[in-house]
Amino acid sequence: QVQLQQWGAGLLKPSETLSLSCAVYSGSFIGYSWSWIRQPPGKGLEWIGEISHSGSTKFNPSLKSRVTISADTSKKRFSLNLSSVTAADTAVYYCARHCNDGACYAFWGQGTTVTVSS
Amino acid sequence: EVVLTQSPDTLSLSPGERATLSCRASESFSSYLAWYQQKPGQAPRLLIYDASNRATGIPARFSGSGSGSDFTLTISSLEPEDFAVYYCQHRSDWPTFGQGTRLEIK
Numbered sequence: 001q002v003q004l005q006q007w008g009a010g011l012l013k014p015s016e017t018l019s020l021s022c023a024v025y026s027g028s029f030i031g032y033s034w035s036w037i038r039q040p041p042g043k044g045l046e047w048i049g050e051i052s053h054s055g056s057t058k059f060n061p062s063l064k065s066r067v068t069i070s071a072d073t074s075k076k077r078f079s080l081n082l083s084s085v086t087a088a089d090t091a092v093y094y095c096a097r098h099c100n101d102g103a104c105y106a107f108w109g110q111g112t113t114v115t116v117s118s
Numbered sequence: 119e120v121v122l123t124q125s126p127d128t129l130s131l132s133p134g135e136r137a138t139l140s141c142r143a144s145e146s147f148s149s150y151l152a153w154y155q156q157k158p159g160q161a162p163r164l165l166i167y168d169a170s171n172r173a174t175g176i177p178a179r180f181s182g183s184g185s186g187s188d189f190t191l192t193i194s195s196l197e198p199e200d201f202a203v204y205y206c207q208h209r210s211d212w213p214t215f216g217q218g219t220r221l222e223i224k
Contacts, residue, residue: 058212108163
C-alpha cells in the first residue's frame with residue numbers, strides 16, 4: 001500500500017515562505033504525477049499544483065505566481081514552496097498521488113496544518 | 119474552469135437508508151469525475167473514479183453514475199461509518215472540487 005508522509009513548518013508570519021515536503025513509501029515514484037491540495041478551516045478542497053515524475057509542473061492560476069513545486073526522484077520526495085503567505089493561506093495542506101490515468105487522487109498524505117499569523 | 123456544484127449541501131438520513139448525492143458541472147465533459155469521502159481530521163479517501171468505477175477496497179454499497187454534466191453518488195444502505203463529507207472532483211484545464219455534501223445522521 002502506497003504511503004505518503006509529509007512534513008513542514010506549521011506556523012508562519014505574513015510574507016514568509018511556506019515549505020512542505022512529502023515522501024513516498026511502499027510504491028513507485030516514477031510513472032505518476034504528484035499534487036499539493038489544501039483545505040482552509042471549515043471549507044472545501046483547493047488544488048495548488050502538480051509535478052510529474054519527469055519534472056513538468058502545472059499550477060492553479062490563482063496561486064501560480066507564488067508556487068514552486070520540485071521533486072527528487074532518487075529520494076522519492078516532492079516539495080511545495082508558497083511565497084509571501086497571508087492569513088488567507090491558513091489551511092491543512094495535503095500531498096497526493098494521482099490515479100493511474102492522472103485524473104484523480106488515489107493516495108493522500110496525512111495533512112499538515114499551516115497557520116499564518118503575526 | 120469547470121465549476122462543480124453539489125447538492126444538497128446537507129443530507130440527513132438514518133442508517134439503512136439510501137443516499138443520493140448530486141454533482142452538476144458548469145459544462146459537459148468526459149467521464150473524468152471522481153468522488154471522495156472525508157471524515158473529521160482525516161484526509162479525503164477516493165471512492166469512485168471515472169464516474170462509475172469503485173476504487174480499491176471500496177464497498178459495493180457505493181456506486182457512481184452519470185455523464186455529461188450530471189453525476190450521482192449513491193450509497194445503497196447507509197452504515198454508521200458512512201456519515202461524512204463527500205466531494206466530487208473533475209480534471210479539465212486544472213482540477214476542481216465541488217463544495218461538498220455533508221451526510222449526517224438523522
